Amino acid sequence: MIVRAPATSANMGSGFDCAGVALDLWNELEVTEAEASATEVVVEGEGEGELPEDESNLAVRAFSLLADPAGRRFRLRNRIPLERGLGSSAAAIALGLAAARPHGDPEDLLARGLELEPHADNIAPALVGGMCLTWNGRIAKIADRLPLRAVLVVPRERMSTLAARSLLPREVSHADAAFTAARALLLGAAAASGDAALMAAALSDRLHEPYRASALLEEIRKDLPPGAAGATLSGSGPSVVCWASDPDACASSLAGRYPGHRVLPLEVASTGALQSR
Numbered sequence: 001m002i003v004r005a006p007a008t009s010a011n012m013g014s015g016f017d018c019a020g021v022a023l024d025l026w027n028e029l030e031v032t033e034a035e036a037s038a039t040e041v042v043v044e045g046e047g048e049g050e051l052p053e054d055e056s057n058l059a060v061r062a063f064s065l066l067a068d069p070a071g072r073r074f075r076l077r078n079r080i081p082l083e084r085g086l087g088s089s090a091a092a093i094a095l096g097l098a099a100a101r102p103h104g105d106p107e108d109l110l111a112r113g114l115e116l117e118p119h120a121d122n123i124a125p126a127l128v129g130g131m132c133l134t135w136n137g138r139i140a141k142i143a144d145r146l147p148l149r150a151v152l153v154v155p156r157e158r159m160s161t162l163a164a165r166s167l168l169p170r171e172v173s174h175a176d177a178a179f180t181a182a183r184a185l186l187l188g189a190a191a192a193s194g195d196a197a198l199m200a201a202a203l204s205d206r207l208h209e210p211y212r213a214s215a216l217l218e219e220i221r222k223d224l225p226p227g228a229a230g231a232t233l234s235g236s237g238p239s240v241v242c243w244a245s246d247p248d249a250c251a252s253s254l255a256g257r258y259p260g261h262r263v264l265p266l267e268v269a270s271t272g273a274l275q276s277r
Helices: 058-064 088-100 106-113 120-128 161-165 174-193 196-202 215-222 247-257
Strands: 002-010 019-033 040-045 072-078 131-135 138-143 149-154 228-233 240-244 262-266
Touching: 002 088, 002 120, 019 088, 019 120, 019 149, 019 174, 019 262, 058 072, 058 088, 072 088, 088 106, 088 120, 106 120, 106 138, 120 131, 120 138, 138 174, 149 247, 174 196, 196 228, 215 228, 215 240, 240 247, 247 262
Parallel strands: 040 072
Antiparallel strands: 002 019, 019 072, 019 131, 131 138, 149 240, 149 262, 228 240
16 A cells, blocks of 8 residues: 655644645655564655654554554655654654545544644645645635645754744734734635635734744745745744745745755645545
């Protein structure tokens, strides 16, 4: 069996902890019978020599929630950079769950995945693709495509989600909450209607981005590249997403400005791990 899971970008500015989108950058898991009764794990690509090659591997742990990994060989081919805000952990969980139960109910699998990582806004699009909204264990896939295209700027440095969340305040002002709620409504409306102007208006936030102190995000927002309508942190960062009507012009400009970073123009992945078997 071979399954694939896409990268994801969560929050999307105003959709903190409830909105996420699957992107066309894929990790792959091949599950075969092992020669012995033990569990074999091989990691290739991103995380090779770093991620565990035993039953503590996150994809294998996810598989183990639904099926016995003994006597199986798990071969991971990873393309999603680690700790860059691109959902590498969610992809690993989605791979393991989909390999163990390829025709499972997405919300049932989401519930199991949340036992390993409490970020439904990343796991849901990794399972089903497209742009998803999540709440109380529910998934609403509201769009297969978005009116603006994603161009990612991926720095070399990393940021763990746990460290990024530790920067957030316990309380925010009523004004900041109202500001972000309005833009979250615009974000959902933009995705559902395919309206680029609404999406551009939605790409601001006062709940999480101001506290994560991303110099890269501020630089890009102050001088948006050609073809870009706005920019957001990808997940908890450090990667930044430029949302563009002209992704080629945007990517070309960003590559010139940031030669030490990876610049990745990516389509929305309309399918996730559950459709990739």
